[in-house]
Amino acid sequence: MGSHLPHLSYLPHTPHRTRMRDASSAPSSRRRRARTGLTSRKTTMAALDSPTAALIDHIFKGAADLTLATLRADGSPHASTVNFVHHGLTLYAAISLDSGKAHDIHHDQRVALTVNLPYTDWAEIQGVSIDAIAAFVTDPAELALASSLLISKLPAYNTIIARPDIVPWPGTLFVRITPHALTLLDYTLGYGHARHIALDQPAG
Numbered sequence: 001m002g003s004h005l006p007h008l009s010y011l012p013h014t015p016h017r018t019r020m021r022d023a024s025s026a027p028s029s030r031r032r033r034a035r036t037g038l039t040s041r042k043t044t045m046a047a048l049d050s051p052t053a054a055l056i057d058h059i060f061k062g063a064a065d066l067t068l069a070t071l072r073a074d075g076s077p078h079a080s081t082v083n084f085v086h087h088g089l090t091l092y093a094a095i096s097l098d099s100g101k102a103h104d105i106h107h108d109q110r111v112a113l114t115v116n117l118p119y120t121d122w123a124e125i126q127g128v129s130i131d132a133i134a135a136f137v138t139d140p141a142e143l144a145l146a147s148s149l150l151i152s153k154l155p156a157y158n159t160i161i162a163r164p165d166i167v168p169w170p171g172t173l174f175v176r177i178t179p180h181a182l183t184l185l186d187y188t189l190g191y192g193h194a195r196h197i198a199l200d201q202p203a204g
Helices: 029-036 050-062 100-107 140-153
Strands: 065-071 077-083 085-087 090-096 110-116 126-136 172-186 194-198
Touching: 050 085, 050 110, 050 126, 050 172, 065 090, 065 100, 077 090, 077 100, 085 140, 090 100, 090 140, 100 126, 100 172, 110 172, 140 172
Parallel strands: none
Antiparallel strands: 065 077, 065 110, 085 090, 090 172, 110 126, 126 172, 172 194
């Protein structure tokens, strides 16, 4: 199937600088926490070790969808709910050929997303917040992989896609989302518990 949106190469990530505020001008967050009874925990740096990778995999498997943030051509942000699958840390999604997300990614491959497990209490919160690069999948083997994973997790695609045996599916683009930085939230270890993980190599 042809597409007017070309395959795009990855863009280098340029970290944003955060301006440090003078301590005298900082809001009195300690007083607010004292009034509410909430305590904060610092985000810590963590390596992508086996237990951490296993928890991320558990979150990906247990979540039905993710929230994907893209940038429009005018620079304004746009968030949408997207069904997804994963292969290691690499995520795949199927989006409409002429969707806003497709045009946003064609304009700017930088994306951010969140994936969360269902919870009924704050103490159960487990999720990930990810900075990533999105790209349209064109390699036949990778198209077949993404299609197989999506249909396996979401068999309803068989009822809404006219020819699921043809990839990419008619009217559809497959998107690969490759994380380069990830924050793992695990409130089972305490309120606000988070670990920041920098991925030096493309996730797979």
